[in-house]
Amino acid sequence: MGIDSEERVVRSNCRGCHGGCGVLVHVRDGVITKLEGDPDFPTNRGSMCSKGLAFKQLVYHPDRLKHPVKRAGKRGEGKWERITWDEALDTIASKLQQVIRDHGAESIALGQGTSREGESFLARFANLTGTPNIFAAGHFCYLSRVGASLITCGNLPLADYDGNPKCVMVWASNIMWTNPDEYTGENLARVLAQGAKLIVVDPRLTYQASRADIWLKLRPGTDAALALGMANVIISEKLYDKEFVHKHVHGWDEFVERVRQYSLEKVEEITWVPAEQIREAARLFAQTKPATIQWGVPIEQGINCIDADRLLIDLVAITGNLDVPGGAALFRPPKGQTISQFTHHRDLAPEQKAKYLGGEKYKLAAMIGLVPEKMVWDAIFTGKPYPVKAIMIHGSNPVVTRANAREAYRALSQVDFLEVGDFFLTPTAELADIVLPVSTWLEADYTGGFFFRHGYLFPRRKIVQIGECKSDFEIFNELGRRMGQEQWGATYLEDLDSIVEPSGRKWADVRDLPYLRGEVEYRKYERNGFSTPTRKFELYCTTFEKWGYDPLPQYREVPESPVSKPEVAKEYPYILMAGQRTPVFFHSEHRMIPWLRELHPDPIAEIHPQVAKEHGIEDGDWIYIESPRGRIKHRAWVTPTIDPRLVAIQHGWWFPEQKDPGHGWDQSSSNILTDNDPETYDVSMGASNLRVMLCKVYPVAEEEVS
């Protein structure tokens, strides 16, 4: 004990966000003392972000839920009673079985948020239970990209930084702060330091935009139009890869015809980007080889979601940068079970698949196994097309993170039975009947990154045990077995065995390896074609044709903009960008972590000095941001880096330090301002508009500042 005790260093990989950074975990006397970057790890090469460095404060946080609890008072009253795991799991299992008996398995919905490691086990549990209804964040984030890629070229293309791109088009991405999905910012920084050209497409002057060779400062939400304009230049100046187009593309002529409808004059008018700059960027992108696109989520959070995604893949493909070194590669996973095999997605009975909520309308979402959450809320409110009676949410805080947060709050307050698995009593967990305490990535074994498409698996070992916490893996395994599902292993470690089994190994054989990587091979399409109905890269999407959507990409005007709603714009004159991330928080998380909150105590709205002057706002003042649906408070950051026609706010705010059970969920959350109207959804994916709408701003009166 004390100063003589031994310090162990355990290699692991962080999952404080999506990033999967290699870390060295220092442990003394069974307690984690420090996390630092692993210089030998391929994804981060020693770098770590503030969230990862502060993660031990999350693990040992005094407010962490350490045992299961059940509701003691009324819904949302904040009164809890400690229960055993047996009581918790028995209660959940018998409730779910009762719903299956009375209404059918489809009346159970499983909820998750953005990618967490537990998602594979959650999906497996849903499929084995027989419900098609999984709601997540995927329809407006990432899985939309996966879906768009599946129907276009069979797999998700990823920027191949290891192949050293000579030009990177950073499109709606703040990767240095966000390390999203398969990516870490470290890789972009490295190729830029090696001299790669940089094009940035972003309405705000970000760090990257300030260093770009070309910065395209577009009107928020108009990305699809800009991409069509760039395609127009590439086609009319014959800058495309003729051989690729000739041999591997389906629907070239139709695509060319569609693109011709987007003249640069028209695109300039829609996007605010001068025609000459569009031309210059298209030339730089098409003429520098290899080139890649680093895309980000804002293009997906609204009505143009899938077409914007498709267009970015199209730009990569027609310039000959698909599946080539330094372009956008189609990686293969290491040998093992596929996600679809593991989750038993294919085993969900056809009659159950036919019951996807919203599946008739949002066919792409149903194809990848997702339900827009609004369909679940409506089924709770109306019982149509059938009632949803029980919800299990693991790894999400919809009361803060989904469009029209008030509606989400109402739905989750009304559903018959709600179980939430989380680290803390979030505003969503506070509405539950039972809350389960979940382990973090430092507290369980797992094949990290299993859901991602970068071709890696990051084995991770359990290092500490906190209270009675259990991992999502263990919870779904135990619950599944209680429900009589025979496919689960005797412990969840046997389920991990099954993931690696096709490689002839067991979990124990790989758990101490730093990572596993699939074989990297480029230009696979030359041998096999693409995994699409035509075996070609589909500029003209035959799947969409079959489903009755426009097979070619188009631009749809943002549903609430000065163009589409000039009357509303008279009262709400600014375009609101509702979703800035900060480097120190992940969505609604981390506001309770001292090191991180100290760096960023309050929600911040970016407004231009001209706007500030007009409304009598000083830098640092509390202001209201109001949309036609409600108002919230942020502190003003008066900055010339934002256009005077725009206001940018952050996303994910609640206040764990406020002790009432709502924890201020409706005070500063961007989703008090958003709508969740299906009229504004992407047609095939059901992506809701989280980002672009109209607003006004004004100071908070002194007496209202709390």
Ligand SMILES: Nc1nc2c(c(=O)[nH]1)N[C@H]1C(S)=C(S)[C@@H](COP(=O)(O)OP(=O)(O)OC[C@H]3O[C@@H](n4cnc5c(=O)[nH]c(N)nc54)[C@H](O)[C@@H]3O)O[C@H]1N2
């Ligand atoms: N207006 C607006 N809304 C947005 C966005 C925006 O830009 N603007 N962004 C959207 C996007 S892209 C996304 S992906 C969503 C994210 O939406 P969510 O995924 O709902 O966001 P989080 O706040 O990360 O919620 C995750 C919760 O799970 C808990 N958690 C973390 N890890 C685990 C785990 O391993 N297991 C379990 N059981 N729990 C865990 C955390 O404590 C937290 O409470 O938000 C969306 N909402």
Ligand SMILES: Nc1nc2c(c(=O)[nH]1)N[C@H]1C(S)=C(S)[C@@H](COP(=O)(O)OP(=O)(O)OC[C@H]3O[C@@H](n4cnc5c(=O)[nH]c(N)nc54)[C@H](O)[C@@H]3O)O[C@H]1N2
């Ligand atoms: N620290 C931290 N990291 C995160 C998250 C977090 O909350 N915090 N969230 C995670 C999740 S789930 C996601 S999806 C990713 C998101 O991370 P990214 O994909 O990087 O997306 P954002 O940071 O939301 O926005 C990126 C940039 O797009 C710009 N932008 C906004 N609207 C538009 C638009 O209409 N068009 C264009 N071209 N640009 C626009 C913004 O100004 C911003 O600079 O980050 C992940 N990583």
Ligand code: SF4
């Ligand atoms: S970027 Fe994500 S994975 Fe990497 S250190 Fe930060 S929190 Fe951890």
Ligand SMILES: [Mo]
């Ligand atoms: Mo996301």
